[in-house]
Amino acid sequence: MKFGNENIRDHFTEEELNAIIRDMIVAGSETTSNTLLWCFVLLMHHPEHKKTIVKEIDEAMGADGIPSSKLREKMPFTCAFIQESVRYFTVVPMGSQHYCQENIKIHGYTIPKGTTILSNLWGVHNDPVTWPNPSQFDPHRHIDDQGKYRNSRNVIPFSIGPRSCLGEALARQEMFIFLIAILQKYEINPVPGEPLPSLVGINSLTYTPANFKLILTER
Numbered sequence: 001m002k003f004g005n006e007n008i009r010d011h012f013t014e015e016e017l018n019a020i021i022r023d024m025i026v027a028g029s030e031t032t033s034n035t036l037l038w039c040f041v042l043l044m045h046h047p048e049h050k051k052t053i054v055k056e057i058d059e060a061m062g063a064d065g066i067p068s069s070k071l072r073e074k075m076p077f078t079c080a081f082i083q084e085s086v087r088y089f090t091v092v093p094m095g096s097q098h099y100c101q102e103n104i105k106i107h108g109y110t111i112p113k114g115t116t117i118l119s120n121l122w123g124v125h126n127d128p129v130t131w132p133n134p135s136q137f138d139p140h141r142h143i144d145d146q147g148k149y150r151n152s153r154n155v156i157p158f159s160i161g162p163r164s165c166l167g168e169a170l171a172r173q174e175m176f177i178f179l180i181a182i183l184q185k186y187e188i189n190p191v192p193g194e195p196l197p198s199l200v201g202i203n204s205l206t207y208t209p210a211n212f213k214l215i216l217t218e219r
């Protein structure tokens with residue numbers, strides 16, 4: 001490791017390793033698992049979308065195919081559903097804190113050196129100019145005229161720039177693979193006679209769904 005020009009080390013200290021491992025676990029597990037939980041909540045609120053996703057799964061990999069991120073091309077609606085889920089529920093609403101290292105001027109605003117900066121990712125995902133009727137959950141926002149998945153620069157749950165989420169590629173793969181693997185083998189349903197899971201979450205380290213029940217039935 002190199003610190004400045006002089007201090008060169010070829011190993012981490014135990015303290016550094018601890019911090020890195022803790023970061024990877026906290027940053028890497030709660031975020032991805034909460035996003036998946038929100039996907040389940042949304043599937044129960046939108047059985048019509050669940051039906052379309054299950055159809056894509058059955059056509060793209062059948063009952064015994066191996067879930068893989070290579071299937072994304074064949075499953076545009078599933079990709080759009082996940083993308084709309086991460087827009088609709090921004091699990092890290094304000095990104096993480098950054099420190100402004102020098103005086104800087106952006107679009108006429110002066111940000112003095114030393115300012116703590118938070119990026120309002122929730123705001124980007126709920127801007128009515130980019131997303132008409134932002135409080136409506138609609139995966140079709142991410143599907144083009146040819147029925148293909150359309151990526152958007154305005155869905156930024158991992159933030160942007162040099163300090164954006166280190167785990168974005170991994171998280172995107174995990175969310176896709178876990179979701180299709182579960183729906184390939186199980187049907188997800190709400191508990192009959194009970195209210196659907198709440199669409200209002202809890203603000204903790206991440207934006208988390210309140211405890212909810214679901215029924216998994218083998219397909």
Ligand code: HEM
Binds near residue numbers: 032095119171
């Ligand atoms: C859906 C899942 C995830 C979401 C929504 C998410 C979101 C974020 C956000 C918003 C940041 C702050 C970026 C900033 O403000 O500049 C961040 C940072 C970070 N994330 Fe993730 N993350 C996810 C999954 C993961 C995974 C799976 C890992 C690792 C295996 C990971 C590791 C990190 C690390 C190490 C940072 C700090 C990067 C830095 O400070 O340079 N994240 N993440």
